[in-house]
Amino acid sequence: MRAEEACKVCTRKKARMYTELYQASEERKEEVLKQAERCLEEAGTSQSAPKMMAGVLDLLKRETGILDPYERIKREYNQMLLSMEEEISRCIHEAKDPFRAALQYVTVGNYIDFGALSDISEEQLRKLLNGCGDLVLDSDEIMHFQEELGRARELLYITDNAGEIVLDKIFMNVLKELYPKLQIHVLVRGEPVLNDATLEDAKMIGLNRIARVIPNGTSIPGTEYAQISEEARECMDRADLCLAKGQGNFESLRECGKNIYYLFLCKCDLFVERFQVGRLTPAFVNELRMDHK
Numbered sequence: 348m349r350a351e352e353a354c355k356v357c358t359r360k361k362a363r364m365y366t367e368l369y370q371a372s373e374e375r376k377e378e379v380l381k382q383a384e385r386c387l388e389e390a391g392t393s394q395s396a397p398k399m400m401a402g403v404l405d406l407l408k409r410e411t412g413i414l415d416p417y418e419r420i421k422r423e424y425n426q427m428l429l430s431m432e433e434e435i436s437r438c439i440h441e442a443k444d445p446f447r448a449a450l451q452y453v454t455v456g457n458y459i460d461f462g463a464l465s466d467i468s469e470e471q472l473r474k475l476l477n478g479c480g481d482l483v484l485d486s487d488e489i490m491h492f493q494e495e496l497g498r499a500r501e502l503l504y505i506t507d508n509a510g511e512i513v514l515d516k517i518f519m520n521v522l523k524e525l526y527p528k529l530q531i532h533v534l535v536r537g538e539p540v541l542n543d544a545t546l547e548d549a550k551m552i553g554l555n556r557i558a559r560v561i562p563n564g565t566s567i568p569g570t571e572y573a574q575i576s577e578e579a580r581e582c583m584d585r586a587d588l589c590l591a592k593g594q595g596n597f598e599s600l601r602e603c604g605k606n607i608y609y610l611f612l613c614k615c616d617l618f619v620e621r622f623q624v625g626r627l628t629p630a631f632v633n634e635l636r637m638d639h640k
Contacts, residue, residue, distance in 0.1 A: 350598075353617050354396035355387055358403050360465070361541075362387075365407040368416055379410045397569030397595045400462075404540060405566055415539035417461060417509075424459055424510025424542070425551050427469065435476070436517055442480075447489065449521040451479040454610055454629045456514035457507060457593055462541040462568055463614040475627070484631045491633065492588075492608055496526050499587035504558070505534045505570055505600075507593030507611075508541075509548045515592065516554045523557070531558045532582050537575075538566035543595075569599030594618055600634070607634040 362383040366376040383403050390399045408414055435452055442448035455475045461467055496502065504519065506512050512535075519531055533554060536543045549560045564576030570591065572580065583589060589607040591600055597609045612627050613619050619626055 350390075350394055350396040350399045351617060353615070354399060357396075357463070357615065358387055358400045359384075361400065361462070362403055362407060365404075365411055365413060365416065368413055369411040371411075379407065382406060382410060395569060395571065395599045397567050397599045398571055398574075401540065401565070401567040417542040418539070420461060421509035421542050421544075421548055422551070424508075425513065425548060428456075428510045428513035429552055431476070432513055432517060435514070436520070439517065439521060445521055446493065446525060447484075448480070449518045450484060450489065450610075450631075451482040452476065453511075453514045453518040453592075454482060454484065454612065454631070455479045456511035457610070457612045458614075458627065459508045459510040459542070460593065460612075460614060461508075462543070463594055482629055484629055488608065488631050488633055488636075491636075492590075492631075495588050495606075496522065496529060499526075499529055501530045501532065501582075501586045503532050503534060503583055503586035503589040505589060505591040505596050505607075506544045506549075507596060509544045510542075511592065512544045512548060512554060513552050516552060516557065519554075519558055532586070533558045533560045534563050534570065534575075534579055534582070535560060536566070536568070537562040537564040540566045540568045543568050567595075567599065569593075569595035571599050572603055603634065605634060608632070609634070 362380060366379055369376055383406060386403050386406050390402055439445050439448045458472055458475055459467060506515055522529060522531065535549050536545050539545055546560060546562045549555050554560055561579055561582060563570060563579045565574050589605060591607050591609050593611045594614060597611060600607055610631050612629055613622050613624055622630055
């Protein structure tokens, strides 16, 4: 899925954020922004939005020395969701349909996206979590997903954001209970980028204790099949099915032809328009059944 002009606007906002954190003269900040703009223009719109953004963010890391501006935010949201883990797990197990309930919670977790949204708040997150029982997901895709999980030997779970991965962990525990023969492998980002989950985040919340966690080897806020590590590609090729969380994974994996279930909230104008839905509406679609748009 190629980037559009709106993706460039979003990338420019991230570049501006970097320079606001950069302890340097205004002249130096402006020079860094000019370099970021040149990088952005050279990328054009022939790449996916995540790959394009990664190129600019990698340049900003080199020029400013700021390697992980979201480190504190990631830690805070990991800790916040960990404090809710026991209560959410209890609610899921008491639900009439624990699988659907877990899927609703894990969808709401995709709200914690500082790459696509600029107004993330704990208040709104709690509101969404409290109302997740009303979240409507495609029932046909849920049926297909459950049927395939019942036959599958391996699931590759491609994560998105820190904090969100606590809900991913809860969902994985539900999957392990319902499908005890299923092997689950987890893909995280290879380097810090935005507030995306890395191996460090996975270890912080104990995800590595319930599944094999694989860094994908890149700093792209998505999953570019041609650029991820050999280990990650082999795992994706071997998996019977994949679950990919978030818009960035959709943008970078779309039309790859693999059996991937995409799960995310539509957060930016591009996705709201593409799916013809309201902001924060969930999407649960399968790569092999989705119409090419």
